Amino acid sequence: MPLKLNLLGLIFCCFFVISYFTNKYVLSVLKFTFPTVFQGWQTFVGGLLLLVSGKLGLVEIASFSRSAALSWFPGSLLFVGKIYAGSRALSDLPIPFFFTLHNASEFVALLTWKLTHRERTSWIKLFSVGLLLVSAVSLPLCDPQFNLGGYMWAAVHFSCVGGYRVLQKSSHLSDLEQQYINYLFSVLLLAFAAHPTGDLFGALEFPFLLSYKFHSGCCASALLGFLLLLAMIKLKSSLPSEHYGPWVFIAKVLAACLSPFVFEIVVNMPTMVCLLLSNCGEALLVYSEHSGPER
Numbered sequence: 001m002p003l004k005l006n007l008l009g010l011i012f013c014c015f016f017v018i019s020y021f022t023n024k025y026v027l028s029v030l031k032f033t034f035p036t037v038f039q040g041w042q043t044f045v046g047g048l049l050l051l052v053s054g055k056l057g058l059v060e061i062a063s064f065s066r067s068a069a070l071s072w073f074p075g076s077l078l079f080v081g082k083i084y085a086g087s088r089a090l091s092d093l094p095i096p097f098f099f100t101l102h103n104a105s106e107f108v109a110l111l112t113w114k115l116t117h118r119e120r121t122s123w124i125k126l127f128s129v130g131l132l133l134v135s136a137v138s139l140p141l142c143d144p145q146f147n148l149g150g151y152m153w154a155a156v157h158f159s160c161v162g163g164y165r166v167l168q169k170s171s172h173l174s175d176l177e178q179q180y181i182n183y184l185f186s187v188l189l190l191a192f193a194a195h196p197t198g199d200l201f202g203a204l205e206f207p208f209l210l211s212y213k214f215h216s217g218c219c220a221s222a223l224l225g226f227l228l229l230l231a232m233i234k235l236k237s238s239l240p241s242e243h244y245g246p247w248v249f250i251a252k253v254l255a256a257c258l259s260p261f262v263f264e265i266v267v268n269m270p271t272m273v274c275l276l277l278s279n280c281g282e283a284l285l286v287y288s289e290h291s292g293p294e295r
Contacts (some may be wrong), residue, residue: 005238009247012231016251019224020095021262026217027091028263035087038218040190043083045222046229047183050176059230061176068173069181075167076185081160083186085153092150094265096256097139100278101154104136106285108162116166125288131281135274142270175233245286253279 026032054061090098106129114121136158140151171178236244256275259265267275 008231008235008238009250012228012235012247013251013254015224015228015231016248017255017258019221019228020090020255021259022217022221022224023087024090024095024259024263026214026221027087030214030217031091032214032218033088033091034194035084036190036194038221039080039083039087040187040194041218042222042225043183043186043190046226047180047187049223049226050180050183050229053230054180059176059233061174061180064173064177072167072171072173072178072181073185075164075171075178076182078160078164078167079182080186080189082157082164084190085156085160088153089150089157092147093154094263095259096265096275097143097271098154099252099256100139100275101136101151102158102161103132103278103282105158105161105165107133108159109165112163112166113169122288125285128281128284128288131277131284135278135281138277139271139274142268142274144268144271145266175236179229179233242290245289249282249286252282 026038032038050059050061053059086098086102089101093101110121110125110129113119140146168175168178173181235247239247256279
């Protein structure tokens with residue numbers, strides 16, 4: 001059993017790394033900076049594959065009422081916000097920087113949860129979240145290639161991610177059911193938003209539109225996103241919640257360490273300190289959740 005779980009964890013890490021690299025390639029190298037079209041395509045393919053997989057019995061999606069779907073509407077709004085802002089941020093920021101800012105969502109989630117549920121939190125978790133926040137706040141001050149737009153969208157992204165995690169904890173829907181509703185809502189909202197934002201016309205005039213690299217990159221990003229979702233849900237269902245975090249941490253570290261070999265990145269000593277602080281904070285957070293319940 002441990003060998004099977006380790007294999008599943010490694011598969012999750014591979015999909016995680018390749019998925020982020022593919023998205024980064026399309027957004028930064030090819031410069032396809034039209035997030036409503038890009039994310040609309042991904043969510044459309046993901047929703048279609050999830051529907052087909054459910055019909056074939058490959059995944060189990062229980063029927064849910066309209067009221068249950070409507071109750072998840074705020075979660076779907078936050079989902080659209082996090083993928084839209086995440087695309088904008090990832091197109092401008094290196095992958096290690098993006099993860100450092102993404103980790104600040106732990107502070108948003110913890111703060112929101114404490115304001116709504118008044119639960120005590122262990123000192124080690126408070127300290128680890130503090131490290132994540134300090135590293136995320138310090139990073140733009142140290143970045144030698146500061147990009148205001150990238151950091152602003154990253155702030156929107158981690159705020160939406162933090163709120164989304166809080167709603168996930170209080171929802172009675174399964175991860176697959178939540179994602180299915182997210183896909184349906186995202187496709188509709190992003191399709192309607194593509195014209196007002198100018199992304200639709202910009203995408204139609206994109207210089208790489210007829211390039212096989214562009215088409216293969218977009219197709220791979222959509223398929224990998226779906227496979228990553230399946231691997232994540234399978235891993236979460238096969239492991240206790242406190243054992244899932246270490247695999248996410250390992251996947252992030254692998255992606256961050258390998259990204260300089262694929263994409264250009266400029267760092268100095270202060271930014272390296274911020275990146276290391278964020279990794280230390282996340283490792284400490286994983287340890288705090290693994291060591292036992294809060295008290």
